[in-house]
Amino acid sequence: MSLPGWKERDARLSRRLGWGWPEEPLLDALNLSPTARVLDVGAADGRLLRALKARGHEGGVFGLDPEPGFGIQRGVAERLPFPAASFDAVLLVRVLAHLPGPARALAEARRVLRPGGQLVVAAQGDWHLARLRGLGGAPSEPPSPPTEADLFFPVVLMPEDVRVLAASYGVSLGGRDLTPSLTDTLHLRVEVERR
Template sequence: MTPGGWQERDARLSRRLGRSWPHGPLLTALPLSPTARVLDVGAGDRQLLQALRARGHPGGLFGIDPEPGEGVRRGVAEQLPFPDTSFDTVLLVRVLAHLHDPARALAEARRVLRPGGQLVVAAQGEWHLARLRSLGGPPWEPPAPPTEADLLFPVVLTPEDVRALAASHDLSLGEWDLTSPLTDTLHLRVEVKRR
């Protein structure tokens, strides 16, 4: 995927969903205390934290990323530059699959959590754009059923969306008829663990 490709893809999906994907649905689903100190690991350009602040969250918001944007501290998930028990909530949103040592990152996230704090891990699930990913391949079959904590949202993709999203995923559409909209699903698998 080209640099910035995921931001363009998220912006397109947000337009179709009618709210910020995946931050809007995730923040709506999370039980965050209004005064929680929150660390976003893999914060990038701080979009998730900005969305949280826009919702009126008055608590401390911190971000860390190897290639940080403005207001985000430089660092890696496997070695968080914070003391033990520093945060009420640690967020790892679409991060673990990109790390060299996910187990070490999870251990670090637990280390910086206060007792009773929550670790939130979210990643694209099997249903995420499953119909789109099946175009030009074998017939679409529904993936395994989602879990109770999963966030699923139907989305209607225009033919232009289908072409752009397929290109962003390096998918070949073959001879697929792109004259009709495609109904698909956005899927965020969410796991919340208490320390």
């Protein structure tokens, strides 16, 4: 069995959650102005921007990624190819941990943000699939306290979900006999900075 990438993991979690993970919960929480100019840095295949447009968003939406999907511009977070003060919202969703220069990426995001705009940084938090990771013997350190903007959702994982997700996160189940289902938590740590 080949290990699923982020698309397959997100699709599996979306099926179990009943809506698009993490785009739909994040967009619900952000409540962006329908006319905001939005930049998604690390947009990949543009799912978040498509979800925003599907909600009737009328403002300009732009995506940037080093390996872009259709309709997404090629580029890197550390050198945004946009003039200063170009966007009402800049989103970095599950991307900072993958960058060689996260501080530079944040500085660039702030540079292209208009006064009064919002910078949104979201990443999987400590509670994300903690029970699943615990099956593999992950240390049970106390999770960091959530922010006011953090998003938590219970999810029920079937044995096949547990096997596939554990493998994709590098969690060894060691031949463990899985229960019929595992109730876990999806956690998106969200920090919003207003300029």
